[in-house]
Amino acid sequence: MTPHRPRLVLIVALSLIAILFSACDVEPRKTDAELGLNPQQAAGRRVYDAHCADCHFAYSKSNLKGPSLNGLFKKPFMKNGMPANDDRVTDIIVLGRSKMPAFQNKLTQQQLNDLMAYLHTL
Template sequence: MARNSRSSRWLPVTCLLVGSGLMLAGCKPLPPSKPASEFTPQEARGAAVFQAKCARCHYPTTTRGKHGPGLQALTKLQAMPSGAPPTDARITQTILYGHEMMQPVPIDDAQLHDLLVYLHTL
């Protein structure tokens, strides 16, 4: 609930950023993230990986930027902030090899797999 009211507060910002290409979802509200209470065990493991490896730079449930862009609805968008499609392959590449201002993140295969499953809940 708190999350929904927060994302609607950010909606005008979302619309403003469309022109600058930072936010490609348009002005429509983003689909809601899956509540943590409904996570499968694998999604919950992925959420813990996100907390450990990504949360210091990315918010998961808003598009508001921290050090990097907010990742709400990442896999449901047509494109990531760079314009690349948000496929598991491109996201994996971003994590393992970095992207522009983002350094590569050391992660093992099992953690990566759980993390990708979690990213689909956002």
């Protein structure tokens, strides 16, 4: 055995541990550019991160405190059975729904427009 072997073994072991841990982690956050977001959609993503991300996943299908919003506008109906259109989704955001708080006084019209533009990309 060469004198360097133990160190090599240690490095390999540590790398394997690092790889294992990173594999358990959530998938890395994509940049706005990687997601192909235009400036308004990117602004909407900031609103989403600040106000919605605690309760809703945008890219995972799993539910958090609220249902995943992935593919929200891709199907005719939301999980709650309401039509997945701008009017109904805006109502839920503005008025709230059961355990979801109302955002009436928390978002400006501009923020709401940006947020809707972003939700359409999911």
